[in-house]
Amino acid sequence: MKLQARAIDGFLRSPDPKIRAVLLYGPDTGLVRDRAMGLGRTVVADLSDPFRVTEMLGRAVADDPARLADEAAALSFTGGRRLIRVREAEDNVTAAFTAFLADLPPGDSLVLVEAGDLGNRSKLRTLFEGADGAVAIPCYVEEEAALGRVIADILHGHGLTADPDALSFLAGNLVGDRMVARGEMEKLALYMGTETRVRLEDAQACVGDSAALSLDEPIWAAAEGDFATLDRSLARLFAEGMSPVPILRAAQRHFQRLQLVAGQVAAGKSADAAVEALRPPVFFKMKPRLTGQARRWPAPLVRQALDRLVEAEADCKRTNMPDQTLCARVLFQLASLARR
Numbered sequence: 001m002k003l004q005a006r007a008i009d010g011f012l013r014s015p016d017p018k019i020r021a022v023l024l025y026g027p028d029t030g031l032v033r034d035r036a037m038g039l040g041r042t043v044v045a046d047l048s049d050p051f052r053v054t055e056m057l058g059r060a061v062a063d064d065p066a067r068l069a070d071e072a073a074a075l076s077f078t079g080g081r082r083l084i085r086v087r088e089a090e091d092n093v094t095a096a097f098t099a100f101l102a103d104l105p106p107g108d109s110l111v112l113v114e115a116g117d118l119g120n121r122s123k124l125r126t127l128f129e130g131a132d133g134a135v136a137i138p139c140y141v142e143e144e145a146a147l148g149r150v151i152a153d154i155l156h157g158h159g160l161t162a163d164p165d166a167l168s169f170l171a172g173n174l175v176g177d178r179m180v181a182r183g184e185m186e187k188l189a190l191y192m193g194t195e196t197r198v199r200l201e202d203a204q205a206c207v208g209d210s211a212a213l214s215l216d217e218p219i220w221a222a223a224e225g226d227f228a229t230l231d232r233s234l235a236r237l238f239a240e241g242m243s244p245v246p247i248l249r250a251a252q253r254h255f256q257r258l259q260l261v262a263g264q265v266a267a268g269k270s271a272d273a274a275v276e277a278l279r280p281p282v283f284f285k286m287k288p289r290l291t292g293q294a295r296r297w298p299a300p301l302v303r304q305a306l307d308r309l310v311e312a313e314a315d316c317k318r319t320n321m322p323d324q325t326l327c328a329r330v331l332f333q334l335a336s337l338a339r340r
Helices: 005-013 029-041 058-063 065-073 091-102 123-130 144-157 164-174 178-192 200-211 217-223 227-239 244-266 271-276 284-296 299-318 323-338
Strands: 021-025 053-057 083-089 110-115 134-138
Touching (some): 005 029, 005 134, 021 029, 021 123, 029 083, 029 110, 029 178, 053 058, 053 065, 058 083, 065 083, 065 091, 091 123, 110 123, 123 134, 144 164, 164 200, 178 200, 217 227, 217 284, 227 244, 227 323, 244 271, 244 299, 271 284, 299 323
Parallel strands (some): 021 110, 021 134, 053 083
């Protein structure tokens, strides 16, 4: 079964007990993990419980399909529902799940399958979308507004409220990986101590350095024409399993901000004043760098960069070319433009 977007949150809060297998897939691997953990806790409060939780890698399921049904049919020694987590799943597990869904084992166990960005032609995704006892849930990169609501909810759980400019800063700088955002909010909650109101200065002091870390590093390097840093940082992100789509989305947001600055500079403002006027505000340590980029990127060149980034994201979804190659190619093209 394929869930409509408006039905996803309700299902995650209270999954249909008739559903025995859930596929979570998409470019935001952090959101995949976060949703898998949330769904898992509707079955087992302690996801490390060795009697009720079993974890398997996708390649292990592909090599031994019968084990999937055996684990799903097994009873817990301590009672209660069992949870089977299949991680790093790809299309090579389709045959195993075809057999599993055609003859569901007895019991009420739940199988959670975590996958990467599966395209429309994915056999595994097609199987889950068409099966009665299964659900496929996409995990796309969240927009700033959606992530802002999530961040506000996480902070509320810690007894905290954030000023609008602080929330805007957090959402704007943490978009791209839900698990990174959640981890940063845990750190911020510790940082706040007994204070209950998060101000912009608090958000920048606690999250500012880490928010501009790995995901943004290749983007800043591309905007500055720094080929060496771009190559090194992209290689690290890809090695860590980061999908190219969040990187391209982050690059689009960065160049949209440069577009705002370029527009104000064209209207007569200085680059420093235009950067200072941005909302959410730029982390103070990054202002000199963004001001320097603004001088490299006039409005026509920024529009050209944005067109290339949008086209690269579309190519990742509609062509058979390796998406890492598409992502790297467009960022190196931008780095070349920055050097002109």
